[in-house]
Amino acid sequence: MQGREILAEFARILSDPASVIRDDAVREPVKIIGHLMADVPEELVHAAGAHPFGIVLYDGTDLNRADAHLQTWACSPVRCAFGMALTGKLDFLDGLIVPVICDTTRTVYTLWKKVRPFNFTEAFLLPRQLYRPSARNYLLGEMGRLKARLEQFTDRRITARDLYRSIRLYNRNRALLRCLYDFHVRHPEVLGNRSVYDVIRASFLIPKEVHSDLVARLISALEQEAAGLKKKKEKPRVRVFVSGKLGEPPVLMDVLDQAGAVCVGDDLCTGSRYIAGDAAENGDPYVALADRQLDRLPAAFFANKQDRRDFMIKKVRETKANGVIFLHLKFCEPENYDYPYLEESLRAAGIPALRLETEVGNVSLGQIRTRVGAFVEMLEEGGGR
Amino acid sequence: MTAPFRSAGLLKEIMAGYYAKGEEAKARGIPVAWVTAVFPVEIIYAAGLFPYYPENFGALAAARKVAEKLSAAAEARGYYADLCGYARCGLGDAYAKEHPVGEILKPDLVLACNTQCGSLQKWFEGAGRFYRAPYFLLDAPFLEGASTALIKRYFVDQIEEMIDFIEVYTDRQFDFDRLGEVLFLANEACRLWNEILDTAALSPAPFGFFDACFHMAPIVTLRGTQAAVEYYRELKKELEERVEKKVYAVPGERFKLYWDHIPVWPRLRWFSDLFARHGALVAVSQYTHSWAHRFDLERPLESLAENYTEAFVNRGFEVRVQLKIDLMMRYGVDGFVLFSNRSCKPTSFGLYDKRRIISERTGLPGIVFEADMADQRYFAEEQIGEKFRVFFDHLKTRTGKV
Numbered sequence: 001m002q003g004r005e006i007l008a009e010f011a012r013i014l015s016d017p018a019s020v021i022r023d024d025a026v027r028e029p030v031k032i033i034g035h036l037m038a039d040v041p042e043e044l045v046h047a048a049g050a051h052p053f054g055i056v057l058y059d060g061t062d063l064n065r066a067d068a069h070l071q072t073w074a075c076s077p078v079r080c081a082f083g084m085a086l087t088g089k090l091d092f093l094d095g096l097i098v099p100v101i102c103d104t105t106r107t108v109y110t111l112w113k114k115v116r117p118f119n120f121t122e123a124f125l126l127p128r129q130l131y132r133p134s135a136r137n138y139l140l141g142e143m144g145r146l147k148a149r150l151e152q153f154t155d156r157r158i159t160a161r162d163l164y165r166s167i168r169l170y171n172r173n174r175a176l177l178r179c180l181y182d183f184h185v186r187h188p189e190v191l192g193n194r195s196v197y198d199v200i201r202a203s204f205l206i207p208k209e210v211h212s213d214l215v216a217r218l219i220s221a222l223e224q225e226a227a228g229l230k231k232k233k234e235k236p237r238v239r240v241f242v243s244g245k246l247g248e249p250p251v252l253m254d255v256l257d258q259a260g261a262v263c264v265g266d267d268l269c270t271g272s273r274y275i276a277g278d279a280a281e282n283g284d285p286y287v288a289l290a291d292r293q294l295d296r297l298p299a300a301f302f303a304n305k306q307d308r309r310d311f312m313i314k315k316v317r318e319t320k321a322n323g324v325i326f327l328h329l330k331f332c333e334p335e336n337y338d339y340p341y342l343e344e345s346l347r348a349a350g351i352p353a354l355r356l357e358t359e360v361g362n363v364s365l366g367q368i369r370t371r372v373g374a375f376v377e378m379l380e381e382g383g384g385r
Numbered sequence: 386m387t388a389p390f391r392s393a394g395l396l397k398e399i400m401a402g403y404y405a406k407g408e409e410a411k412a413r414g415i416p417v418a419w420v421t422a423v424f425p426v427e428i429i430y431a432a433g434l435f436p437y438y439p440e441n442f443g444a445l446a447a448a449r450k451v452a453e454k455l456s457a458a459a460e461a462r463g464y465y466a467d468l469c470g471y472a473r474c475g476l477g478d479a480y481a482k483e484h485p486v487g488e489i490l491k492p493d494l495v496l497a498c499n500t501q502c503g504s505l506q507k508w509f510e511g512a513g514r515f516y517r518a519p520y521f522l523l524d525a526p527f528l529e530g531a532s533t534a535l536i537k538r539y540f541v542d543q544i545e546e547m548i549d550f551i552e553v554y555t556d557r558q559f560d561f562d563r564l565g566e567v568l569f570l571a572n573e574a575c576r577l578w579n580e581i582l583d584t585a586a587l588s589p590a591p592f593g594f595f596d597a598c599f600h601m602a603p604i605v606t607l608r609g610t611q612a613a614v615e616y617y618r619e620l621k622k623e624l625e626e627r628v629e630k631k632v633y634a635v636p637g638e639r640f641k642l643y644w645d646h647i648p649v650w651p652r653l654r655w656f657s658d659l660f661a662r663h664g665a666l667v668a669v670s671q672y673t674h675s676w677a678h679r680f681d682l683e684r685p686l687e688s689l690a691e692n693y694t695e696a697f698v699n700r701g702f703e704v705r706v707q708l709k710i711d712l713m714m715r716y717g718v719d720g721f722v723l724f725s726n727r728s729c730k731p732t733s734f735g736l737y738d739k740r741r742i743i744s745e746r747t748g749l750p751g752i753v754f755e756a757d758m759a760d761q762r763y764f765a766e767e768q769i770g771e772k773f774r775v776f777f778d779h780l781k782t783r784t785g786k787v
Binding site for chain 1: 462463464465467468469472499502503504506507508510511514520522524526527529533535536538539542543546701702703725727730731733734735737738755
């Protein structure tokens with residue numbers, strides 16, 4: 001298959017993931033357990049014989065459907081996901097896991113469970129400080145709790161062997177996605193921002209075996225395509241690092257493509273934060289998963305091991321990014337509290353930055369296009385250096 | 386509002402004493418530790434540090450109607466106006482050139498507990514960076530139902546880590562005997578405070594929610610000290626006298642109401658007048674009942690962990706509905722008011738369904754109104770006034786008390 005055809009297959013998956021899972025489920029019926037962003041240990045869900053389904057596709061038309069239950073000043077991804085559940089669009093799920101990472105997830109989890117419960121509705125109560133020994137002990141205990149709940153629901157014992165099989169499967173998928181991302185950075189003219197982030201998003205939806213197979217084929221097809229390209233003098237693209245919780249709405253990546261910018265790194269939960277860092281494939285599998293969690297890329301909702309500023313500046317230098325674009329989801333408090341500090345630190349380091357305020361299903365694209373265009377132009381001229 | 390309390394003079398005196406001690410701590414090199422309202426401050430008192438409550442600073446700025454002014458300085462730095470109003474006051478003060486309510490006391494240590502919310506966690510983290518003060522987060526996982534051994538253990542482990550952190554910082558050994566004394570005093574103050582709150586259940590009552598908001602400073606700030614115990618003894622005595630002399634909080638009290646949760650500080654007077662006009666006493670709120678701690682001196686750290694993780698704001702939907710209903714029943718209210726507070730997602734999200742469910746279960750009428758505890762830009766006076774007018778009409782018809 002050609003690269004284009006495989007990308008078309010990913011587009012089909014993203015346009016109707018439920019049907020793809022249904023087809024798959026016909027062959028081997030499994031329980032489908034949805035989870036909100038971010039940081040639910042999918043390996044554990046998978047090892048219980050269930051299919052973890054990341055809720056990363058938001059139907060903007062359902063943004064207001066939860067208004068009778070939830071104030072409009074909750075962030076749009078949570079309003080929208082809850083709205084989709086209320087309209088029945090998530091009825092194909094057997095269960096839901098909400099990672100409690102902020103005030104909105106903390107309160108909406110328990111509200112959702114009251115108003116529209118699934119057969120299995122659980123919270124994953126992550127430690128919010130990750131830098132002290134107590135966090136690791138607690139996280140191990142919390143994973144044990146979630147494991148027991150999953151076992152109860154799926155009526156199946158999770159053995160260490162099962163869990164290792166899942167860990168290997170997920171590690172392989174991340175390795176392939178990192179490889180694809182690396183290709184994208186080298187060849188943005190072959191694989192643009194929108195495409196690479198779409199492939200990552202699809203990874204939340206379909207079985208990893210299927211996804212990894214597609215990605216492996218995509219990489220080899222694209223490598224061939226790139227090798228066959230005539231070396232024409234193309235204007236080098238401006239390199240940007242993208243920071244935020246989610247790459248929402250996905251059309252923003254098209255805007256970056258059109259503006260002639262290439263994402264060379266990010267800390268998005270639907271991007272590098274998902275594909276960076278593997279779990280160890282030896283020792284206690286729960287310790288492996290806990291350590292992976294504690295060592296993930298620093299995020300606003302945690303008191304992290306590594307300062308976000310240090311991480312970001314280091315990444316910008318490593319990836320030779322020309323600037324940083326913050327995608328600020330309206331009403332996302334943790335991101336907002338970090339912004340002034342990060343902006344100030346970047347400025348002190350001579351790294352230009354742009355902040356875009358975004359919402360699921362509701363952005364004024366014209367304005368964003370203008371601002372991104374102006375920013376990219378400024379970077380092209382070596383602004384801020 | 387109620388006729389002035391004699392104790393108000395004493396309150397002023399001991400709070401002035403508290404703030405003077407803060408300045409003195411700075412002068413004498415005693416570390417100033419910022420803490421959150423729901424935080425095991427008993428550890429801080431026992432360690433001989435000076436605890437400072439930036440939330441009080443926010444409430445003060447809000448009550449003096451200058452929150453928007455301080456917020457502007459934070460907003461200019463990239464903090465949006467939809468963040469917590471207290472946080473914007475605190476962060477704004479760091480950047481502001483003018484200090485309409487005096488300057489916030491600068492921290493040497495910044496200690497946050499996230500039982501209340503993630504806003505405090507992030508605000509304090511930012512403040513720690515700004516003031517270059519070490520930051521420590523006490524993390525309280527969400528409790529959907531009853532607490533678990535795992536969560537208690539995690540919190541006790543963290544208190545121990547915090548004691549280590551303080552010992553290293555002060556280069557002094559933590560004094561567990563002193564902790565016992567502090568816990569004993571905190572128990573006393575909490576017991577008195579709750580007895581005082583309970584007088585609002587009398588009909589008519591000498592004391593209500595708006596009085597509690599005025600008299601709550603010591604239970605928040607000086608819990609664990611002799612001063613708080615003495616203050617609430619005096620106040621309790623005064624309330625007993627008032628009952629004898631028939632001096633009531635709302636003259637001609639006809640209704641009792643439940644209020645959830647915090648006051649709209651810049652409109653405290655507006656609301657207390659509104660309720661008084663209708664002969665309604667706001668008798669109770671989960672907010673002022675937050676300081677109902679009871680510590681077990683035999684197992685101090687475990688007991689601190691239970692008290693500070695199990696606060697209502699950290700509980701699941703059903704537990705919180707039940708806690709509200711329990712208070713409504715205990716105080717015999719005729720209706721309830723739920724405040725959807727822009728500053729506070731943890732207390733606000735879920736209120737629409739809670740209103741419906743509480744009414745279904747208790748038969749009591751209730752409303753949800755939207756505003757902000759600090760920022761008047763979110764206060765739509767006419768709409769809110771109209772909402773309450775309809776509510777009171779309904780209440781009068783239902784109860785037949787005109």
